[in-house]
Amino acid sequence: xxxxxxxxxxxxxxxxxxxxxxxxxxxxxxxxxxxxxxxxxxxxxxxxxxxxxxxxxxxxxxxxxxxxxxxxxxxxxxxxxxxxxxxxxxxxxxxxxxxxxxxxxxxxxxxxxxxxxxxxxxxxxxxxxxxxxxxxxxxxxxxxxxxxxxxxxxxxxxxxxxxxxxxxxxxxxxxxxxxxxxxxxxxxxxxxxxxxxxxxxxxxxxxxxxxxxxxxxxxxxxxxxxxxxxxxxxxxxxxxxxxxxxxxxxxxxxxxxxxxxxxxxxxxxxxxxxxxxxxxxxxxxxxxxxxxxxxxxxxxxxxxxxxxxxxxxxxxxxxxxxxxxx
Amino acid sequence: xxxxxxxxxxxxxxxxxxxxxxxxxxxxxxxxxxxxxxxxxxxxxxxxxxxxxxxxxxxxxxxxxxxxxxxxxxxxxxxxxxxxxxxxxxxxxxxxxxxxxxxxxxxxxxxxxxxxxxxxxxxxxxxxxxxxxxxxxxxxxxxxxxxxxxxxxxxxxxxxxxxxxxxxxxxxxxxxxxxxxxxxxxxxxxxxxxxxxxxxxxxxxxxxxxxxxxxxxxxxxxxxxxxxxxxxxxxxxxxxxxxxxxxxxxxxxxxxxxxxxxxxxxxxxxxxxxxxxxx
Numbered sequence: 001x002x003x004x005x006x007x008x009x010x011x012x013x014x015x016x017x018x019x020x021x022x023x024x025x026x027x028x029x030x031x032x033x034x035x036x037x038x039x040x041x042x043x044x045x046x047x048x049x050x051x052x053x054x055x056x057x058x059x060x061x062x063x064x065x066x067x068x069x070x071x072x073x074x075x076x077x078x079x080x081x082x083x084x085x086x087x088x089x090x091x092x093x094x095x096x097x098x099x100x101x102x103x104x105x106x107x108x109x110x111x112x113x114x115x116x117x118x119x120x121x122x123x124x125x126x127x128x129x130x131x132x133x134x135x136x137x138x139x140x141x142x143x144x145x146x147x148x149x150x151x152x153x154x155x156x157x158x159x160x161x162x163x164x165x166x167x168x169x170x171x172x173x174x175x176x177x178x179x180x181x182x183x184x185x186x187x188x189x190x191x192x193x194x195x196x197x198x199x200x201x202x203x204x205x206x207x208x209x210x211x212x213x214x215x216x217x218x219x220x221x222x223x224x225x226x227x228x229x230x231x232x233x234x235x236x237x238x239x240x241x242x243x244x245x246x247x248x249x250x251x252x253x254x255x256x257x258x259x260x261x262x263x264x265x266x267x268x269x270x271x272x273x274x275x276x277x278x279x280x281x282x283x284x285x286x287x288x289x290x291x292x293x294x295x296x297x298x299x300x301x302x303x304x305x306x307x308x309x310x311x312x313x314x315x316x317x318x319x320x321x322x323x324x325x326x
Numbered sequence: 327x328x329x330x331x332x333x334x335x336x337x338x339x340x341x342x343x344x345x346x347x348x349x350x351x352x353x354x355x356x357x358x359x360x361x362x363x364x365x366x367x368x369x370x371x372x373x374x375x376x377x378x379x380x381x382x383x384x385x386x387x388x389x390x391x392x393x394x395x396x397x398x399x400x401x402x403x404x405x406x407x408x409x410x411x412x413x414x415x416x417x418x419x420x421x422x423x424x425x426x427x428x429x430x431x432x433x434x435x436x437x438x439x440x441x442x443x444x445x446x447x448x449x450x451x452x453x454x455x456x457x458x459x460x461x462x463x464x465x466x467x468x469x470x471x472x473x474x475x476x477x478x479x480x481x482x483x484x485x486x487x488x489x490x491x492x493x494x495x496x497x498x499x500x501x502x503x504x505x506x507x508x509x510x511x512x513x514x515x516x517x518x519x520x521x522x523x524x525x526x527x528x529x530x531x532x533x534x535x536x537x538x539x540x541x542x543x544x545x546x547x548x549x550x551x552x553x554x555x556x557x558x559x560x561x562x563x564x565x566x567x568x569x570x571x572x573x574x575x576x577x578x579x580x581x582x583x584x585x586x587x588x589x590x591x592x593x594x595x596x597x598x599x600x601x602x603x604x605x
Contacts, residue, residue: 268384272391275404277378277481 052222055285061222068220069172071279072116076174078274079117080182085269086280094318095215098244099123101311101320102211106132108164111209111234113199113227114217115168116175118182118192125191128164167209169197170217199227207236215244219290228303235325241305247312247319248292254315262287293319373486376479385412385482397537400512407478410530411492417527418488424567425491431570438490439574441474441497451577459584460577463504470510474500494569495526501573505585506558507593512538513546514597517554524562526569553594565589 050061059067075082083091098120104110106128112121170176176194183192197203199214199221212231221227231241249255262284270280291299293310296319300308305323312319372379380388392408399405425431439445451460467473477496483489499518506521508514516538523531539547566588576584585592 264381264384265387268387268391271388271408272395272405275402 053286053289055282055289057285064222067282068222071282072172072220073174074276075270075274075279076116076172076178079175079178080119082270082274082280085273086266090314094244094313095119095123097311097313098213098215098242098320099127101322102127102213102240102242104128104131104164104211106135106164108210109208110164110166110211110213111202111204112166112168113197113202113212113214113231114170114220115213115215116170116172116179116217118168118179120213120215121166121168121192122183122186122188124166125164125188163191165191165193167193167195167204169195169199169202171196171198200230201226202230202234204234206233208234209239210236211240211242213242213244216246218243218245219286225299225303228300228305232304232325237325239325241300241321241323241325243296243300243321245290245296245319245321246287247290247296247310247316249316250312251315254317258317293321296321373484374480374489376481377484377489378481379484380482388412388482393533400538400541403476404478406530406534407480407496408482409533410528411480411482413529414492415483415488417529418483418491421491421495421526421567421569422488425570428567428570430572431567434494434570434572435487435490439572440493441501441574443473443475445574446474454578457580457582458577459504459573459579459581462581463501463577466500466504470503472500472510491569495528498569498573502568504581505568505588505590506561507596509597511597512541513550513554516542516550517558520555520558521562521565524559525565525567549595557591557594561590 051058052061052064053059054064054067072079087094102124104124104127108128110121110124112118112124115121168176168179170179173196176196180194183189195203199217200223212235214227214231218224218227228241235241249258266284267277267281271277274280290296293312293316297308297310300321300323304325306326308321308323310319310321388408389412392405392412395402396405396409422435425435448464451464454461456462474497477493477499480489480492483492499522502518502521503510503514506518508517516535519531519534519538522528523535539550542550568588571584571588582592
């Protein structure tokens with residue numbers, strides 16, 4: 001409730017600002033001032049007029065969201081197979097490293113944005129389950145010399161284990177569908193919820209989650225800064241923001257090999273495996289358009305996060321950015 | 327040394343990137359002005375709708391990849407199509423010359439007819455007498471439960487006219503089934519592939535002709551090698567170019583008459599249109 005009120009206030013503020021500036025522009029135009037007539041158009045702020053990038057193409061902002069939706073709708077069924085084929089399985093290592101850096105403890109609440117097919121959430125549940133088992137073993141191990149009565153009293157509560165929960169939030173219903181099917185086939189029945197939502201306007205209250213992750217999704221968001229602000233909002237104080245994303249390769253040899261591989265091989269793989277060249281062309285182009293490690297770190301700091309740092313994986317092909325809400 | 331080697335790749339990618347962005351920008355600018363928010367990939371940066379620019383390296387990769395994919399799953403028609411496009415350049419040039427030298431073929435190249443459900447007058451064709459080409463084609467579509475609209479579009483041919491010839495070849499494939507009297511089960515498809523390989527010289531047809539029989543059981547293999555195969559090859563070689571016929575104007579012609587004109591003998595074995603997945 002508080003979240004929606006705040007959003008409403010922000011929207012009203014934006015609207016009033018818009019009407020003031022456009023009124024000012026109109027007044028100056030009417031007074032015969034030689035302002036270029038396009039300035040009122042620039043100030044009027046319509047999403048159709050502002051342009052952004054869609055891969056190497058320039059599109060209006062409203063259209064980018066629709067086209068990104070279409071891309072992921074098309075690739076959803078073959079998404080996991082394509083990830084394995086394109087990265088030769090290395091994406092699994094990247095995601096494992098994210099979990100190791102995260103080191104979640106039992107009872108943590110995770111929000112996995114752009115989580116789609118659920119890779120991060122499933123790993124999170126596994127990790128937390130493993131941690132729980134370790135703790136149980138340690139607890140029972142330390143009570144070896146007690147009587148049977150005392151041991152059964154100290155035994156951790158079986159029917160109320162610490163509830164770790166992962167919420168997978170994605171704007172695309174097809175990706176969530178695939179994720180749910182995977183969960184069913186893996187036998188995961190509790191601990192994950194699947195929510196349709198926009199990273200720029202999350203359907204959650206403030207201060208809800210311990211960890212916020214977004215893996216390979218933030219470059220598809222139209223307004224990255226808004227997504228970062230939303231992340232700040234929904235995290236509890238002390239919560240951690242973690243972002244795994246393709247980034248700039250610094251080594252020039254590796255960079256040219258990587259470019260050649262991205263533009264020559266990946267669309268071909270997309271055509272052969274998924275029957276969709278253009279979606280994968282968009283995906284490799286969108287990687288080139290995303291800001292580099294330092295710039296993105298600056299953006300995260302601007303959203304209010306502290307102790308922001310990044311780790312490069314595979315020579316900079318992938319970067320893990322992490323920040324805390326304090 | 328490494329740097330110099332890597333430069334051509336970089337230039338290639340940048341050129342490809344700029345090609346894409348230039349072409350897209352031109353169409354995109356137009357779209358923005360008209361204010362349409364149409365959202366398909368219908369804007370194209372190539373020579374025809376659906377064209378995707380590719381380097382020779384990419385074509386080679388595509389040929390290998392689509393070949394493997396088509397072998398693993400022969401029902402992936404899009405992979406068969408991609409294989410045909412990436413390997414068929416010389417054969418397409420040959421076909422174009424043959425079509426240009428034939429008066430009816432030349433008409434097709436200039437008028438560019440398309441065989442789709444929207445352009446066929448199905449009611450009229452259904453009212454034609456039995457034995458006429460149009461009626462038999464319709465019967466073929468119904469018996470085998472296929473539609474002329476299920477053909478993949480051409481993507482990787484870098485010449486607009488050759489792309490049309492490739493598309494025409496695909497659309498004529500069903501008509502060939504009718505002309506040869508072959509159903510769409512595996513044996514019928516292989517027989518048609520042998521005919522097409524002899525006729526067009528497309529490597530994809532040749533590959534399909536060689537590898538298709540691997541999926542047939544022994545009785546059908548025997549039928550293929552003893553009667554159907556030799557018949558298909560002989561007729562493929564001596565028949566008139568099948569792409570040069572303006573089929574859309576010949577629905578009323580009798581099938582036997584058309585076969586004689588094309589120099590095709592009727593099939594030695596009558597095959598029934600059975601369950602498609604029966605090999």
